[in-house]
Amino acid sequence: MLRIQKPMSDGLRLGELLIGAGILTRDAVEAALTLAFASRLPLGRVLVSTGQLQDQQVDRYVAVQRRARSGGLGVLDARRVIQEMTWGAEHNEVGQPEKQPEGPASLLIDLLGQAGVLTKNEIPYVMRSSIEADITCGRLLLLRRRISPAFHRYCIELLVQYREGKLSFAKAADECRRLYQGGAYVDQQEHCGANESARKLGQLMVRAGFINETELFDALEVSLSLNRKLGEVLVDAGIVVQEVVDLCVQMLKRILSGEVRTAEAAVYLKSRYVISQRQGHFAS
Template identity: 25%
Template sequence: MTASIDNRAMLGELFYKAGLINIAQLCQVLCIAHKNSLPVGRVLTMVGLTKHKTIEDALKLQNLVRQNVLAYELAIEALRQVSASRAGLAAVLQDLGWQGNVDRDEENLGSLLVEAGILTQKSIEDSLGLSRHIGLPLARVLVLQGLVTASLLGTALSAQTLIRSGRADRNQTIRALSSANSLTISTNSNCDIALINSRAPYIRLDELLLLAGLLSVSDVKKFMQLEESDCQRTLGEEIVESGMFSSSLIAAAVRLQTMMAKHQVTPDRAARALKLVFSKNISLTKALKEILRESDPYDGNITLYHLLRLSGLVTAYDIRRLGHLPAHPEGGTGSLEERLIKTGIVNRSALDAAKRCLLLTQEGFLTAEQAMIVLHHWSWSGEGLTRVLEKLQWAGGNRLLTLKAQAFVG
């Protein structure tokens, strides 16, 4: 038996289907998340599309769906209602007729890793504390701290899926997990845990067609009903097999998906190019040439403001106290920095540390997630940023400091 990681009730999809964001916002968030290796929930709050509490409620709903105790459609309705009211998630679910514990978290990742003898309870508790503080999932924190490898994490998540779905014996799966030392662990026909390291595009075919205006929401719902009645086909396959679009347009869409995954084009430009292919009956190459003449509303890169928000150096409360701060402060960075320092929200050393971390992410030495943890360690340790980076053993050791980054040594 082979198991993949449970991808039901993806956070961005939950927010979109609950009507909390539109398709353009979803694709922008997915682009930023994919390009910077950030959790979708963090990006949603970073760009100001939702509140932290709504993310917490959505994550609880996602967890309940993946434990097979809450229907997906009910989770969507619950998220829609809880985001618009002051009532708690438990009360909203009760009003919808669901009886259960909203904090239920059976067979969670931490307990599986402890039971398999891979990590201690203390290391899990410490990682959970860091996870809550910086807003990254436990799984990502464990990898970033070097407590588990990415391959072992994938194996553990696959094991979790097997156990929660009841497709494998629990004890046997735990034993397989404890002996995991590669991407794929095989014991016998009853328990084959495989990590599938998917390089699939982050924008689905239906999402791209929706963004391009070539599919309506009602069209997607019809295709979803067909998908549910025919378990052998995915939603994308239903769209392709329907004959609604020509083979050349589908081929263009698939190529654009690959280009987006490689960050050669943003979702906005991909959608505009696909619309030109459809409306003018031209090749994708010609459509892309036309699109490149136009400006792009976003490129998926994070700014200094974004990093300050991600790291918690600037909070939602700070923004309310200060007033509106631009999400894209191009041309006004100096003004932004001055306002932050003048109001005492951040001091000069914190701003310099954030600027240096941003440079390191832009030059490929750190990921955005690593920059968040670096700034977290720096803020409470009282040590210089160089020392923190050395302790965490990130950014390539001696080749850490480029000429630009050295300007912010502290």
């Protein structure tokens, strides 16, 4: 499960979201921030203790703020989701018809929507539910058995090809639709570009024991949606440290060049991990 570590500026960011969504006034937020800094308590706890918000509200707002902080949700969409949580989907800050959440977090959902796997009514619900649960949309659909693990992985492979420019989004959606309707799987791994290398990097990290397959596919979903490196996503999520990523990248280059075999590389990486556990840091 991808979770982003909390920086000290979180209170300020949460406060700005609540102000922008019209939940609290700026004066109320600034007063609460003063108390939060003085008491060294999170802003949300202060808002609950002063009776301005309820515990459940704070938990949901913080979940939205985490997604916005990780880049998985735009600020405007984060405000809109907060408004929907508070007043319902009919409320909109500019008085216009409610708009589906947009931005990088919806890439997989866009694919499933265009392929007809998800209906227009399901999409906003899935987006909001994933934010509240603090998990990726793909993971939510898997947990609810809305899609199968094999289908989810195939969709990720399609998005890899799309990000590489080897497959149009429309073609990816057509292939997704064909498979969902009972078609056979087709190998989408003909090329090895940057995103394909990312998948290979992730598989190496799984074999070495740094991450599990659930974390790999969650991270791939996020990295493809945000168009960021897989290693960056894993580090930002607090799953691995940068030294692990750097060493795995070095080993992957040696594998691709034919210098070492994948099994040998995995054994070496595992040995480095054991040493790091004993020394309290990752050994290079």
